[in-house]
Amino acid sequence: MNIYDQITKPTLLLDETIVRRNIARMAEKARRSGVVFRPHFKTHQSAEIGEWFREEGVTAITVSSVDMALYFAQHGWDDILIAFPVNLRQLAELNQLAEQVNLHLLLESVVAAERLSAGLRHAVAVWLKIDVGYHRTGLDWQDMAAITAVARTVDTLPRLHLAGLLTHAGYRYQTGGAAEAQAVYGQMVNRMNTVRDGLRAVGLETAVSVGDTPTSSLVEQFTGVDEIRPGNFVFYDMMQVDLGACRPEDVAVAVACPIVAKHADRRQIVVYGGAIHLSKERLVTRDEQVNYGRIALPTASGWRILPPENYVATMSQEHGIIQADNALFDGAQIGGLLLVLPVHSCLTANLLKGYLTLDGRWIEMADIH
Amino acid sequence: MNIYDQITKPTLLLDETIVRRNIARMAEKARRSGVVFRPHFKTHQSAEIGEWFREEGVTAITVSSVDMALYFAQHGWDDILIAFPVNLRQLAELNQLAEQVNLHLLLESVVAAERLSAGLRHAVAVWLKIDVGYHRTGLDWQDMAAITAVARTVDTLPRLHLAGLLTHAGYRYQTGGAAEAQAVYGQMVNRMNTVRDGLRAVGLETAVSVGDTPTSSLVEQFTGVDEIRPGNFVFYDMMQVDLGACRPEDVAVAVACPIVAKHADRRQIVVYGGAIHLSKERLVTRDEQVNYGRIALPTASGWRILPPENYVATMSQEHGIIQADNALFDGAQIGGLLLVLPVHSCLTANLLKGYLTLDGRWIEMADIH
Numbered sequence: 001m002n003i004y005d006q007i008t009k010p011t012l013l014l015d016e017t018i019v020r021r022n023i024a025r026m027a028e029k030a031r032r033s034g035v036v037f038r039p040h041f042k043t044h045q046s047a048e049i050g051e052w053f054r055e056e057g058v059t060a061i062t063v064s065s066v067d068m069a070l071y072f073a074q075h076g077w078d079d080i081l082i083a084f085p086v087n088l089r090q091l092a093e094l095n096q097l098a099e100q101v102n103l104h105l106l107l108e109s110v111v112a113a114e115r116l117s118a119g120l121r122h123a124v125a126v127w128l129k130i131d132v133g134y135h136r137t138g139l140d141w142q143d144m145a146a147i148t149a150v151a152r153t154v155d156t157l158p159r160l161h162l163a164g165l166l167t168h169a170g171y172r173y174q175t176g177g178a179a180e181a182q183a184v185y186g187q188m189v190n191r192m193n194t195v196r197d198g199l200r201a202v203g204l205e206t207a208v209s210v211g212d213t214p215t216s217s218l219v220e221q222f223t224g225v226d227e228i229r230p231g232n233f234v235f236y237d238m239m240q241v242d243l244g245a246c247r248p249e250d251v252a253v254a255v256a257c258p259i260v261a262k263h264a265d266r267r268q269i270v271v272y273g274g275a276i277h278l279s280k281e282r283l284v285t286r287d288e289q290v291n292y293g294r295i296a297l298p299t300a301s302g303w304r305i306l307p308p309e310n311y312v313a314t315m316s317q318e319h320g321i322i323q324a325d326n327a328l329f330d331g332a333q334i335g336g337l338l339l340v341l342p343v344h345s346c347l348t349a350n351l352l353k354g355y356l357t358l359d360g361r362w363i364e365m366a367d368i369h
Numbered sequence: 370m371n372i373y374d375q376i377t378k379p380t381l382l383l384d385e386t387i388v389r390r391n392i393a394r395m396a397e398k399a400r401r402s403g404v405v406f407r408p409h410f411k412t413h414q415s416a417e418i419g420e421w422f423r424e425e426g427v428t429a430i431t432v433s434s435v436d437m438a439l440y441f442a443q444h445g446w447d448d449i450l451i452a453f454p455v456n457l458r459q460l461a462e463l464n465q466l467a468e469q470v471n472l473h474l475l476l477e478s479v480v481a482a483e484r485l486s487a488g489l490r491h492a493v494a495v496w497l498k499i500d501v502g503y504h505r506t507g508l509d510w511q512d513m514a515a516i517t518a519v520a521r522t523v524d525t526l527p528r529l530h531l532a533g534l535l536t537h538a539g540y541r542y543q544t545g546g547a548a549e550a551q552a553v554y555g556q557m558v559n560r561m562n563t564v565r566d567g568l569r570a571v572g573l574e575t576a577v578s579v580g581d582t583p584t585s586s587l588v589e590q591f592t593g594v595d596e597i598r599p600g601n602f603v604f605y606d607m608m609q610v611d612l613g614a615c616r617p618e619d620v621a622v623a624v625a626c627p628i629v630a631k632h633a634d635r636r637q638i639v640v641y642g643g644a645i646h647l648s649k650e651r652l653v654t655r656d657e658q659v660n661y662g663r664i665a666l667p668t669a670s671g672w673r674i675l676p677p678e679n680y681v682a683t684m685s686q687e688h689g690i691i692q693a694d695n696a697l698f699d700g701a702q703i704g705g706l707l708l709v710l711p712v713h714s715c716l717t718a719n720l721l722k723g724y725l726t727l728d729g730r731w732i733e734m735a736d737i738h
Binding site: 112260272316346350 | 376411433454455461480627630631645651690719720721
């Protein structure tokens with residue numbers, strides 16, 4: 001059976017073999033390093049794909065919102081970290097979760113700790129968000145006074161149990177590959193352990209949890225930490241290819257898009273597949289080309305990735321404009337299909353809300369808005 | 370009652386007074402010009418908001434996908450234009466629609482016309498997509514040979530009725546305001562009428578339909594056309610403010626976002642509200658600042674827009690990082706709310722899938738992925 005015949009509109013295809021390989025490789029690396037593997041489920045947001053992680057021995061997970069925690073709690077997960085500064089407006093849902101599962105929350109201020117403790121009826125594990133240089137959010141790793149103040153508050157308040165220190169490096173890799181990643185990882189771990197040592201000096205014990213797909217993909221051994229939380233690696237995407245974190249053939253998802261028009265004068269193909277399917281996440285390549293995805297063609301067993309000269313050049317709400325080389329342009333038929341390997345698979349999956357496997361099975365994901 | 374008390378997570382607020390004013394103003398301008406007002410419903414995607422258009426005399430609508438056409442057909446609309454090059458993989462749904470409603474489709478090639486005619490069981494009105502210089506898609510307005518070939522094909526094939534010529538200018542305005550818009554509009558209408566005259570010379574009569582919110586907002590009189598199809602004006606957004614198409618106080622939607630952290634050293638506020646709520650649509654202002662939305666604060670009657678120094682500086686999947694002036698930063702409380710006026714309201718609404726009115730009523734929208 002050819003799944004491509006049944007596709008009528010933009011559809012997120014998933015190659016289960018690649019997904020399971022990506023999961024197995026990361027799980028094995030975590031086992032070898034002796035660290036807890038607490039994968040981030042925000043990328044796939046699917047109970048069924050979650051089971052593939054369970055088959056690799058995963059029992060603890062990370063999510064990025066209370067709604068996502070509720071979804072996975074309903075699907076049998078009982079050790080859940082919400083890796084997002086606690087949202088005090090969702091105390092009712094947090095209480096519901098804390099009653100059901102081993103709930104881990106993220107804090108970075110005394111005021112949030114006090115209000116959380118006052119609003120909770122059940123115990124939760126608390127992690128402090130540490131900023132090791134990304135400057136998105138978290139307590140500055142060099143500000144031990146502030147970190148100690150929050151840690152002490154958590155340690156003394158009822159229902160809060162100080163569990164550890166958490167960071168997301170979010171480093172933008174340049175061109176250094178594994179050597180650069182190892183250096184970045186080393187610096188991050190040093191900074192986290194400086195903080196851990198600082199807290200230990202005042203009698204507070206903490207675990208260290210680190211995240212991010214590029215670093216986790218590129219380092220060989222997770223030394224100096226207790227837990228890793230990569231998420232995107234389950235699918236990877238063109239941003240990770242650009243960062244050197246994976247090869248194009250490790251990308252496990254592609255959006256099938258019907259071809260609706262061709263423009264020979266500018267060698268462009270118009271597809272049904274735009275910003276509401278792919279997202280507006282853009283990739284600026286090293287030669288300053290802006291693109292919204294790489295092109296592949298359907299094959300009997302999956303897809304074949306075309307050279308980088310074939311890419312999504314612009315988008316509107318429903319249109320994608322594909323810049324094509326001669327071979328792609330000449331072969332493309334109105335009414336046929338092209339595949340787009342997304343720039344950022346998390347955002348694309350979140351828009352398309354489900355997956356079609358290469359053997360024609362539909363995989364549901366959480367429907368969270 | 371204060372609606373802000375009930376908000377626990379990113380929520381799209383809608384000011385019904387502004388929406389109705391935006392609709393009334395455009396409807397009145399179309400009436401005054403004696404043109405058909407066929408608004409694009411892809412922005413709001415809501416049956417209830419559609420009724421507000423009906424109250425202004427609207428009977429014909431534009432959508433951007435077959436699924437959206439099916440949704441509005443179910444909600445009593447019977448004159449629907451799908452302003453997207455026809456997707457030949459959805460012939461089953463097109464037949465279903467063509468049986469139920471007065472269906473208008475868009476074509477730009479002989480091959481698509483032939484395959485459409487062969488696959489249809491019911492009559493449809495056909496519009497030719499004309500490219501007046503935007504180069505996204507459509508037949509080049511200067512290529513009369515190609516346009517005539519498609520028009521003749523449509524005219525002779527069964528079940529296809531040649532209705533007209535359609536364009537979407539998509540012009541990026543610079544700084545010229547209404548005078549520039551009038552010049553752009555004049556050029557677009559001239560080009561469309563050149564094509565219409567060319568077809569008339571070979572015995573083919575066509576209507577002319579034009580779209581886009583900035584032009585429709587800025588010109589005073591719709592001369593030389595039969596129909597207008599603006600859509601975004603129903604809500605407007607910061608992109609339209611930047612283009613000069615509206616004032617900030619014409620923007621009818623804002624995303625309420627819980628405040629989860631503050632960073633005094635860089636005067637940034639972290640909110641729950643990121644790429645999966647706002648979209649990654651970015652605005653590069655004239656002084657090269659990149660932002661993802663403007664900030665407003667809740668008031669008793671709606672919201673108050675803050676100076677442009679307050680904006681969404683960066684985003685991840687769930688986080689928004691707000692750059693704040695001193696007044697905003699000092700007043701912001703963890704657990705409180707900020708409002709974000711989106712850069713592109715169509716994409717934001719598509720992500721949030723519904724609206725909370727200022728009087729606390731929930732407005733559903735189509736749930737199309």
